[in-house]
Amino acid sequence: MSQYADPQVLVSTEWAEEHLNDPTVRLVEVDVENDAYDQGHIPGAIAWSWQRELSDQVLRDVIPRDKFEQLLSQTGIARDTTVVLYGDNNNWFAAWAFWQLKIYGHPDVRLLNGGRKKWLLEGRELTHDVPVFAFTEYRAQEPDYSLRAFLPDVQKAVRDKYAALVDVRSPQEFTGEILAPPGLPETAQRGGHIPGARSIPWGKAANEDGSFKSFEELKELYANEGIEGNKPIITYCRIGERSSYSWFVLKYLLGYRNVTNYDGSWTEWGNLVAAPIERGIASPLREAVAHAG
């Protein structure tokens, strides 16, 4: 079995357990709902709230550089700390935090393969103890927005087809049957997808225990939809966290160089006035249905 393109960005649960007392490693749990951490977490792990600490709720943006520096400083992280992120829902927001740490140039950030789910399933140690670390004077780099797609990039991709759009939401969201994942708030006026996007739900990249599928399986998964890394790739979902997960897979596990995460995602495109959308199944399938009919 081939190794992932950049295996350094992924750690196993065994590795994490071996480094629980390693002062150069900081475990950070980032959940969809913060009560998961309170129910029990990996010993030594701290929690970040994606809403309160990793989002600028006024601008609807990633946190600014000074807030990022403050967050890492108060959680005892220095530039040479190995940050290992994990969380619930197969690392949805852990991947989103990973993306932000990469934007601000943290040298060594990794994901725990399988996240909280795998750690619990394997019966590994949990605690209620909340660690406190000495403050640091963290200094971040200027944000690297080459990892991020903004609306004009996506508009250009639709117009010029210079990039492949990968919609990682559920098939029902892609077709427009529903406006948001079942049970989660509806945040768009319309259902459907960005014209030309390929539907490759994030969950297809995960095994039942939450870990990532093998290099070969992932390569085939995306290749079957024409995504082979020979042109830029833009991932999107509803608010940008599931697409961070798939961005991670494409960029670091498969090693495709030019992959960006469109965190504006469907809550931006689906609400845009006069922006074109497609509904129903993906275009080639639609053509096949038409021919069969």
Next chain:
Amino acid sequence: MRAENWNKQEFELEGWTVKLTSYQIGQTQVAEVEAVASGAVIARSTDQLREQAEKTALENARKRLLRTRRTDFDLTVGG
């Protein structure tokens, strides 16, 4: 402490397939409801009693799922 005494069930709830997973951490019973379509945990509850944790999680999941509307256009037609 560890997560133990796992129980998993999959069934329909308000027209959606959900997975109810319950387990114990220390003296606390945890129940989570995942919407299978999205892979997202949409409700989580804890209690001293497993039945109560599951009941509360399912009630919360039901409320959330009831707010999910399905559109009624023909999915075979694009545009």
